[in-house]
Amino acid sequence: MYVQITSDPIQVSEVLASVGSSADGAILLFTGIVRNHSEGQPVTAVQYEAYRGMAEQVLREIAQEASERLGTDRLAVVHRVGDLAVGDVSVAIAVSSPHRAESFAACRYVIEEIKVRLPVWKRERFVGGEARWAPGRALAPSPAAGV
Amino acid sequence: MRVRSLFFAAYRDLAGRGELDVELPPGATVSDLVAVVRRSAERLAGLPAQPVVAVNQEYAGYEQHLRDGDEVAFIPPVAGG
Numbered sequence: 001m002y003v004q005i006t007s008d009p010i011q012v013s014e015v016l017a018s019v020g021s022s023a024d025g026a027i028l029l030f031t032g033i034v035r036n037h038s039e040g041q042p043v044t045a046v047q048y049e050a051y052r053g054m055a056e057q058v059l060r061e062i063a064q065e066a067s068e069r070l071g072t073d074r075l076a077v078v079h080r081v082g083d084l085a086v087g088d089v090s091v092a093i094a095v096s097s098p099h100r101a102e103s104f105a106a107c108r109y110v111i112e113e114i115k116v117r118l119p120v121w122k123r124e125r126f127v128g129g130e131a132r133w134a135p136g137r138a139l140a141p142s143p144a145a146g147v
Numbered sequence: 148m149r150v151r152s153l154f155f156a157a158y159r160d161l162a163g164r165g166e167l168d169v170e171l172p173p174g175a176t177v178s179d180l181v182a183v184v185r186r187s188a189e190r191l192a193g194l195p196a197q198p199v200v201a202v203n204q205e206y207a208g209y210e211q212h213l214r215d216g217d218e219v220a221f222i223p224p225v226a227g228g
Contacts, residue, residue: 032228048227049156051220054204055227079227091228111228119201119220120227121156133157136224139199139206 001067002076003060005050010078010089019074019096026100028107032091034084038134042127046134048081048090051119055079062113070097070106077110079120148173148215152184157223158198163190171213177202178209180219194221 002018012031020027034046059077067073074096084090093110097103114120115137122134150169154162169183177200185192199222200207206222213219 050227051153051155051201051204051222054201054220057204114228116225117206118225118227119155119222120225121223122226123156133160133223134226136226138224139222 001063001073002078003056003063004078005052005055005059006078006080007082008080010080010092012089012092015076015078015092016094018076019094021072021074021096023098024072024074024096025098026103027096028094028100028103030091030093030107030111031089032111034086034088034090036086038124038126043086043124044127045083045085045125046090047083047123047125048079049121049123050079050081052081055119058118059114062110062118065113066095066106066109069109070095070102072097072102075106075110077114079114079118081120148175148213150175150180150213150215150217150219152180153218153220154194155220155223158194158221161190161193162188167191175213176209177207177211177213177219180213181209184221198222 016029036043063077067075076094079091093107095103095106125131152167159165201220203218
């Protein structure tokens with residue numbers, strides 16, 4: 001299992017090469033890419049910020065949970081932080097398993113859990129220089145938060 | 148006891164700072180800390196009444212008791228991926 005938060009460009013081929021074995025009939029790769037628009041507005045660049053220590057820990061937990069769905073520990077996930085341009089890879093997930101169903105389920109699990117609980121934020125820069133934090137997803141209220 | 152509050156992303160912009168050390172009575176909870184932080188400066192009153200928090204890098208409930216030296220992060224809605 002390979003888990004990383006990094007400010008360096010993600011080497012997708014290395015993420016992919018870190019999974020797979022002669023027992024596996026399925027290898028799956030997902031990449032998240034910075035797109036050039038957000039809610040109808042043209043985006044020129046984004047900046048990802050992380051609560052670094054916690055993000056690494058949460059990403060490791062997510063990977064561990066996904067590995068149980070996968071049935072193997074052949075899973076890699078890397079999330080980028082810092083300044084990214086349109087077309088850059090913000091996240092890469094690779095998994096492998098003997099059969100495809102487990103790989104699809106595990107890969108989907110990782111990206112969906114990242115979306116709801118990884119402490120990472122995205123600042124979008126628009127044409128003209130204006131910038132704003134992407135609205136994001138409110139986490140489930142803390143237990144006993146009284147809500 | 149002394150607790151360190153951390154503000155990220157939109158909450159940092161709102162607060163005008165990335166961290167704040169807060170003095171709390173022994174036995175104080177996350178709920179107490181959030182209330183104190185929101186009262187401690189005009190800009191901090193703009194934080195949500197019940198933001199998601201993490202204590203020492205783990206998501207925590209509002210009833211959790213805090214200890215001297217704890218690090219409490221105010222976590223805005225997340226937008227990774």
